[in-house]
Amino acid sequence: MTSALVLLLVTVGLCALFHGVFVLARRIDNYGIVDIAWSYAFGVLAIAYAFALSGAWQRRALLTAMVVIWSLRLGTHLYRRVMSHHPVEDGRYQRLRMDWADGFEGRMARFFQMQALSVVVLGVPFFVASLNPAPDLHVFEWVGAALWLLAISGESLADHQLSAFKRDPSNRGRVCDRGLWRWSRHPNYFFEWLVWVAFFVFALASPWGGIAVISPAVILYLLLRVTGIPLTEEQSVRSKGEAYRRYQRTTSMFLPLPPRPDAG
Incomplete structure (x- = not known):
């Protein structure tokens, strides 16, 4: 075939x-x-x-x-x-x-x-x-596999931290700003994108592997501009109001970075 x-x-x-x-x-x-x-x-x-x-x-x-x-x-x-x-x-x-x-x-x-x-x-x-x-695995494939492991671990941790936060009744209506969520408003999306970067790096070891850049590029566009972060943030502002706006002022949108002082 x-x-x-x-x-x-x-x-x-x-x-x-x-x-x-x-x-x-x-x-x-x-x-x-x-x-x-x-x-x-x-x-x-x-x-x-x-x-x-x-x-x-x-x-x-x-x-x-x-x-x-x-x-x-x-x-x-x-x-x-x-x-x-x-x-x-x-x-x-x-x-x-x-x-x-x-x-x-x-x-x-x-x-x-x-x-x-x-x-x-x-x-x-x-x-x-x-x-x-x-027949032999290339260094790009080993690097891609290692990056994949880091990414899927980070995504799993972010999802677990958010789920644990939501299960606590005392957190109803509050913004999750603990763990990875203190460093990024969407750490799950960041590590999801990193998974696709890992697949791209893995593919670089193969002929025509460079075209695989389309995957992390498209995922990044969708997350930042289409159905990922924009719609999620709109929903969060509607449901949590000023608390989420304050979170937006102090916390990186995508890349995990140290929190900023609230300048609002």
């Missing part, structure tokens, strides 16, 4: 999968489940490449393990979060319901298909590395 055919088949398969997720989301009236599907889809994609492409097995095995572990951790975390609030939908999708009120279902169906295509595009590092026939 040629690499082009593999790419075509996984694209068609993911589009079909996300259409099924859209049908389920419409039935349960909660479109936030697309985030769960998006996270798990990368593990499926990596496994498909590992079996269908012809690169050295050591590389395919290591990369697949990295992607599947990250995918399962993130997808399961999101599943617990989304289902714990169901049938109340994530605020970002409530906002889309208002913004897309005219022709909402059709626009949301296209949005789900865009999520499927984004998995293929963001999966470029997996595709490139899984084609690499070199």
Whole structure:
């Protein structure tokens, strides 16, 4: 099977999968489940490449393990979060319901298909590395694996700290500014982006690996400008008001940095 055919088949398969997720989301009236599907889809994609492409097995095995572990951790975390609030939908999708009120279902169906295509595009590092026939792992791959370990550990810690904060009834209505959240308003997003940087570094050891820069670049754009930080911050300001505005003045938005004095 040629690499082009593999790419075509996984694209068609993911589009079909996300259409099924859209049908389920419409039935349960909660479109936030697309985030769960998006996270798990990368593990499926990596496994498909590992079996269908012809690169050295050591590389395919290591990369697949990295992607599947990250995918399962993130997808399961999101599943617990989304289902714990169901049938109340994530605020970002409530906002889309208002913004897309005219022709909402059709626009949301296209949005789900865009999520499927984004998995293929963001999966470029997996595709490139899984084609690499070199038998020995390159220094870039070891560095990428080490960076991945740091990133997934940081993301897991940030998610754990936020969940623990929210479980305490005395923190209701307050802003989480403890642990990693004292250094960044979105440490989970920062370490999520760092995961993609790690995949890019891993891919640099392979021919055409430089094109994998598209993954961390797109993720960074989405987090900073589209569905990540902007919508999350809008929701936080609406729900927490001046407390969150004060947090914005004292705490770095993305990169973990020492807290600043409140100049407000």
